[in-house]
Amino acid sequence: MKKHLGFICVLLILIALVVVPLLAPGYIFAIDHILNPNGWTPKIGENIYWIAELCRVFDFLGIPVWILEKILLVLTFFLLALGGYLLTRDSKNPFSWIFASIFLIFNPFFYGRFVDGQISIYFSYALYPLLFFLLRRAFTSPSWQYGLALGFLTLWLCLTALHNAIFLFFIFGIFFIVYFSKKTFSKTVLMCSIVVLCNMLWFVPFVTQGSGQKFGLANEIADYNQENRQEFQTGGSKESDGYFPVLTLNGYWGEYTKRFAPVTQNPYWLFLVFGILGLVFAGIFAKIERKQFSRFEGAMIIVALLSFIFAVGVKKSGFVSHINELMYEYFPMYKGMREPHKWTMFLAIVYAYFGVYGVQSLFKNPKMAGFWRHARYVFALILTALPVLYTSNLLFGAQGQIKITHYPAEWKQIKDIYKKIPLTTECEARKKGLSQFCYNALALPWHQYMKINFTERVVGNWIFRYFSENILFGDNIEKGKVYTNSSLPETKLVDDYIGPNGKFIKKIDKNSIEAFYGDLKKMGISHLFLFKEVDYKKYKGIIDFSLDFGYIEKVEENGMIVFFKIL
Structure with a gap:
């Protein structure tokens, strides 16, 4: 020795x-x-x-x-x-x-x-x-x-x-x-x-x-x-x-x-x-x-x-x-x-x-x-x-390329509110075979990989599991010519509305908004997370229209997240 x-x-x-x-x-x-x-x-x-x-x-x-x-x-x-x-x-x-x-x-x-x-x-x-x-x-x-x-x-x-x-x-x-x-x-x-x-x-x-x-x-x-x-x-x-x-x-x-x-x-x-x-x-x-x-x-x-x-x-x-x-x-x-x-x-x-x-x-x-x-x-x-x-x-x-940090206080603030919401275990979409899982909330922006400011890195959006497992977030990899390989109907459904060729790209009206929130409710979704990251401002038209016509209401907002309830 x-x-x-x-x-x-x-x-x-x-x-x-x-x-x-x-x-x-x-x-x-x-x-x-x-x-x-x-x-x-x-x-x-x-x-x-x-x-x-x-x-x-x-x-x-x-x-x-x-x-x-x-x-x-x-x-x-x-x-x-x-x-x-x-x-x-x-x-x-x-x-x-x-x-x-x-x-x-x-x-x-x-x-x-x-x-x-x-x-x-x-x-x-x-x-x-x-x-x-x-x-x-x-x-x-x-x-x-x-x-x-x-x-x-x-x-x-x-x-x-x-x-x-x-x-x-x-x-x-x-x-x-x-x-x-x-x-x-x-x-x-x-x-x-x-x-x-x-x-x-x-x-x-x-x-x-x-x-x-x-x-x-x-x-x-x-x-x-x-x-x-x-x-x-x-x-x-x-x-x-x-x-x-x-x-x-x-x-x-x-x-x-x-x-x-x-x-x-x-x-x-x-x-x-x-x-x-x-x-x-x-x-x-x-x-x-x-x-x-x-x-x-x-x-x-x-x-x-x-x-x-x-x-x-x-x-x-x-x-x-x-x-x-x-x-x-x-x-x-x-x-x-x-x-x-x-x-x-x-x-x-x-x-x-x-x-x-x-x-x-x-x-x-x-x-x-x-x-x-x-x-x-x-x-x-x-x-x-x-x-x-x-x-x-x-x-x-x-x-120094690897950063060490904690989840921020702003995330914990919203998490404390979110965890009081009852967990969705059954939903219409799952019973009909139109969804693999039931969810409580939808997370935006709709990207599988994006830069999250507090991490200083591009990360996978499973970082949103911090709040709960039952959050629906994008699985669209968006690499070059490949937009997505998803086999989940629920993510394809959201893509039909807010994806690059989605309905909201062409026009936002009462019919499309009602259909969007109706489909979300079928999956048990009752809340929305809007993280103030990357291109979150592109959802402003959807959010403003939904607020103006009473489809959603703001529950809480801080410097990093806006949290909404679907009405």
């Missing part, structure tokens, strides 16, 4: 430089990272399913949910550090596993998803090194005990993000083929069967929900088309073919939306990435040269190759694009992978693994033995600095 102590301290200091600024009291708000202080009722297929349940537990116990957020933050970095150690601990070089842990944290894939608040993706990524560690042991010596361990971990992954089911299908398929042996075949099948049975806990409700409800997630995914794939394509620009961005762990479409500073702004990023890739390929060749290229290394290389092909997506016409088009067309539920860049996470893990052996090959080079004996620790720090310098934007709380 003493010989590891210096490297462990370096790792802990680097993690602290990222995490400590984010541990201040308050919530992190980002595009897909919003934890509701009251929790919410998750639906099968919804991302971060288990986190939603934990929020409800914290709320029940009277513990601020932002504390859970800090726990999850620390847990993410702990899992990445642990995964780097477990994945490469057979490397006998005290520095090697530290390098793996650092690289798993300091790389463009994790940085982009972390700063953009995509918790379902970056937390899944943090679990995968543990999965590969278990897979190596499990397929070498299959047993029912490993089946249970893998079953728990894969269930955890699928309850974090449903797209992990697709990743797991391919990963298990690769390991099953690479490790195939007649001697262990029956044990391997038993082990994999246990994994499948564990995942029935989410799969059965998901299938039941999809077949029993005509507005389920499966129907929404079925509507994903070529336009969706183009809008969320890897590379982000027409000039890029996607290959090089994926190879360098860049290419996430969010990099090109100016929501965060990409690592490519560093003028030396190319030199740094070529140094890292040099270590990766040195590690691969060292394994082959020393005849240490086992089945596990073979499986990891195949995972990396498939991940590279799938991550490029349909960026440009060609062989790789054709493969991806076939996947979207014929592989069950693959249409849900509208953002193929997610596959890049496995390249990051493979780079971390083989990079360790690249470092080790340099340390063991007999021609350099004398030099390393005198300067090995300096050299170790230089190698450690490569991924840190490459993704230095992650340091100091992502260079």
Whole structure:
């Protein structure tokens, strides 16, 4: 342990430089990272399913949910550090596993998803090194005990993000083929069967929900088309073919939306990435040269190759694009992978693994033995600095790009009024199958993503769950040519009135207003929230007409929200 102590301290200091600024009291708000202080009722297929349940537990116990957020933050970095150690601990070089842990944290894939608040993706990524560690042991010596361990971990992954089911299908398929042996075949099948049975806990409700409800997630995914794939394509620009961005762990479409500073702004990023890739390929060749290229290394290389092909997506016409088009067309539920860049996470893990052996090959080079004996620790720090310098934007709380704040007093004021309103549990629209749910209120502006001033970020409108779960808000993503993928009739109904081609765009009169509020009442809606954000003033005509003719009345107004009752 003493010989590891210096490297462990370096790792802990680097993690602290990222995490400590984010541990201040308050919530992190980002595009897909919003934890509701009251929790919410998750639906099968919804991302971060288990986190939603934990929020409800914290709320029940009277513990601020932002504390859970800090726990999850620390847990993410702990899992990445642990995964780097477990994945490469057979490397006998005290520095090697530290390098793996650092690289798993300091790389463009994790940085982009972390700063953009995509918790379902970056937390899944943090679990995968543990999965590969278990897979190596499990397929070498299959047993029912490993089946249970893998079953728990894969269930955890699928309850974090449903797209992990697709990743797991391919990963298990690769390991099953690479490790195939007649001697262990029956044990391997038993082990994999246990994994499948564990995942029935989410799969059965998901299938039941999809077949029993005509507005389920499966129907929404079925509507994903070529336009969706183009809008969320890897590379982000027409000039890029996607290959090089994926190879360098860049290419996430969010990099090109100016929501965060990409690592490519560093003028030396190319030199740094070529140094890292040099270590990766040195590690691969060292394994082959020393005849240490086992089945596990073979499986990891195949995972990396498939991940590279799938991550490029349909960026440009060609062989790789054709493969991806076939996947979207014929592989069950693959249409849900509208953002193929997610596959890049496995390249990051493979780079971390083989990079360790690249470092080790340099340390063991007999021609350099004398030099390393005198300067090995300096050299170790230089190698450690490569991924840190490459993704230095992650340091100091992502260079201040992630803001910590609380929900404002103005929101709490309206919430205190709203929570006195009786909850709507039954409504005419739901009974007639015209709505999936019943609601108490409608939230405007009508956008799924918008800048909320107190967060200083563009965030998802599920931030409105702060007031209650039973608020109807838009699910129109409005990205490029894609306006919405919604399968909910209730949001389509509201779109018919206030959407870009809605009735109120053409004309506001008594007939259209009466029909609008009549349809809202059928869904149980009795109140309106008008948040003073983005383009809220465009609803002035609707609000003024409704007030003048007595369709609504103002209940409360402050600097951030106007709250109305439908009469």
